[in-house]
Amino acid sequence: MNNDLDFKSPELFGSVVFRPDFNSFKTINASQAWSLFFTGGREDKKLDSNPRISLFFTSILLVLGVSGFARxxxxxxxxPA
Incomplete structure (x- = not known):
C-alpha cells in the first residue's frame, strides 16, 4: 500500500480558508458560508450545499434582527423614559 499523505503539512489540520486551493477569490454560496461559520472555518461542505438549510439559518438571523428592532x-x- 502506497501512502502519499503528508501529515506534516500545516494545511491538513488547519483552517480550510487558508488552504491554497480554497480561495481564489471565487464566490461561495450561503451553505458554504454557514458551514464555515458553524465549524469555525474547518469545513466548507458540512451542510452538503443544501440551499434550504442555508435559507433557514439566514431567515432565522433576519427574524432575530427584525424582532429586536421591533421590540x-x-x-x-x-x-418612554
Missing amino acids: AVIIQTFF
Whole structure:
C-alpha cells in the first residue's frame, strides 16, 4: 500500500480558508458560508450545499434582527423614559 499523505503539512489540520486551493477569490454560496461559520472555518461542505438549510439559518438571523428592532421601537413608543 502506497501512502502519499503528508501529515506534516500545516494545511491538513488547519483552517480550510487558508488552504491554497480554497480561495481564489471565487464566490461561495450561503451553505458554504454557514458551514464555515458553524465549524469555525474547518469545513466548507458540512451542510452538503443544501440551499434550504442555508435559507433557514439566514431567515432565522433576519427574524432575530427584525424582532429586536421591533421590540426596541415598541418599548420606546409605549414606555418612554
